Amino acid sequence: MDDLAGLYIATLKLLGDTLVTMTSAEWDAAMQDATVAQRRNAALLMLRVQEARLTLANAALGDILEALTANEDGLQKGIVRLRNSLESFERMEKVLNSISSVLSIVARIVPLIA
Amino acid sequence: MIRSLRPSASVLALPLFLLLQGCVSARLAQFSGFSQAGVAYVKASGAFIDEAGAAAVRGDSALLLKARPDLTPRDRLEQISSKNKLLAQRLLLLRQIKRHGQLLQDYFEVLGSMADSKAPESLGVTAQGVYDSLAKLSPALKNAKIGSSTVSDFIPSVVPIVVAPLKARTLEKELRERGPLIERELALQEAMLAVLAREIQTDLTIELNMQTTREIIDPYVSDSEVPSDWTTKRDEILNTTVTSQSADAAAQAAHKLRLSFQRLAANQFDSAALSSLIADINSILDLTEKIKAAPGE
Numbered sequence A: 001m002d003d004l005a006g007l008y009i010a011t012l013k014l015l016g017d018t019l020v021t022m023t024s025a026e027w028d029a030a031m032q033d034a035t036v037a038q039r040r041n042a043a044l045l046m047l048r049v050q051e052a053r054l055t056l057a058n059a060a061l062g063d064i065l066e067a068l069t070a071n072e073d074g075l076q077k078g079i080v081r082l083r084n085s086l087e088s089f090e091r092m093e094k095v096l097n098s099i100s101s102v103l104s105i106v107a108r109i110v111p112l113i114a
Numbered sequence B: 001m002i003r004s005l006r007p008s009a010s011v012l013a014l015p016l017f018l019l020l021q022g023c024v025s026a027r028l029a030q031f032s033g034f035s036q037a038g039v040a041y042v043k044a045s046g047a048f049i050d051e052a053g054a055a056a057v058r059g060d061s062a063l064l065l066k067a068r069p070d071l072t073p074r075d076r077l078e079q080i081s082s083k084n085k086l087l088a089q090r091l092l093l094l095r096q097i098k099r100h101g102q103l104l105q106d107y108f109e110v111l112g113s114m115a116d117s118k119a120p121e122s123l124g125v126t127a128q129g130v131y132d133s134l135a136k137l138s139p140a141l142k143n144a145k146i147g148s149s150t151v152s153d154f155i156p157s158v159v160p161i162v163v164a165p166l167k168a169r170t171l172e173k174e175l176r177e178r179g180p181l182i183e184r185e186l187a188l189q190e191a192m193l194a195v196l197a198r199e200i201q202t203d204l205t206i207e208l209n210m211q212t213t214r215e216i217i218d219p220y221v222s223d224s225e226v227p228s229d230w231t232t233k234r235d236e237i238l239n240t241t242v243t244s245q246s247a248d249a250a251a252q253a254a255h256k257l258r259l260s261f262q263r264l265a266a267n268q269f270d271s272a273a274l275s276s277l278i279a280d281i282n283s284i285l286d287l288t289e290k291i292k293a294a295p296g297e
Helices: A002-022 A025-031 A036-070 A072-113 B007-070 B073-115 B119-137 B139-143 B151-221 B230-245 B248-265 B271-292
Strands: none
Touching (some): A002 A025, A002 A036, A002 B151, A025 A036, A025 B151, A036 A072, A036 B007, A036 B073, A036 B151, B007 B073, B007 B151, B007 B248, B007 B271, B151 B230, B151 B248
C-alpha cells in the first residue's frame, strides 16, 4: 500500500502542479495574445487535467477505503473483547469490594489480636 | 510489632510489591495516553476530511468558472456534468472514510477505559473505611507496622494490585493479537491523510491563484485606484498561501501516531512522547481552522 500510495501521490502532485501553473498570473498573461480556438483548447486541457486528478484521487481513496473496511471485522472483535473483559473486571471489582478487601484486613488483624 | 511476619520477609516483600505495582501503573498509563491520542487523532482527522471535501468542491468550481468564458455551451454542459459526478463520488468516499474513523475511535475509547486506573481507588477507600472502624477497636492494630510502613499505609495499594495487573495483561494480549491490524490501520490512515493533504494543497492554491489575480494583481495593474482594503486583502491571501503549503502537517501527525503505536508495543511510550504526539495532532485542528478561515470569494 505504501508504494501504491506513493505512486498516487507523485502523480497527483504532477497533475496538481500543472493546474497551479495554468491558473497562475503568468499563464494568464501568456494567454492574452491567444486566439479564441487556442483559448478554448487551453481551457479544455485544464479541465481534462482536473478530471484526471479527481479520478486518480478518487481511485486512491477508494483503494484505501477498501483496505480500511477489511480491517473493520478485526477492530469490531477487539472492541467486543475489550468490552467483555471490562465488564468482567467491573464484576470482579464489585466482588472484591464486598469480600476480599475485608478479608485482607482481617488477615492482618488476626495475628495482632491473637 | 507483627510477630507472625519475619522481619526479613516483610522488608523484602513491600518494596518488591511497590515496584511491581509501579511497573503495572506505568504500563497502564502508556495505554491510557495512547488511547487518548488515538481518540484526539480521529476527531481531528474527521474535521480535516470535512475541509478536504469542501476545498475539493471550491477548487473545482474555481476552475470551471475560469474556463467558462472560453467554452461553448456544449463544452460547459459536458464539463459540469462530469465534474459533478466525480465530486459526488469524492464526497461519498470521504463520508465512508469518516464512518470508519468512528469505529477506530470506539476501539481507542474502550482501550482507554480498560487502562483507566481510577476504578480501583473506590475499593481502596472502602477498605480504608473498614480498617478505620476496626482500628478503633484495637489500638494494637492502629499502631501496627509491616516493615517500616503502618498497616494503614498498606491498605489502598492492596486492592489495585489484584485488578490492575490483570487489566495490564489483558491489554498486552490485545496488543499482541491486534497489533498488526492496528499497525496496518494506522498506515492506511497515514496514506489517506497524505492523499488528502496533497489534494487540499492543490485546491487551496488554485483558489488562491484566482483570488490573487482578481483581487490583487488586476486591481494593481489597472489604471484605476486600488480598493481601500487592498493591503489587508494582500496580507490575508499571502498568509493563506502559507497555510496551503503546510497541509502536510496532517499526514505527519498520522505518521507520528503510527510510530507512537510501535513505541507502545515496545513499552517505550513515555509522557514526553505523548505530549509531542498530542501537539502534532492539535496541529491538524489548527490547520483545519486556518483553512476554514481563509479569505473566500
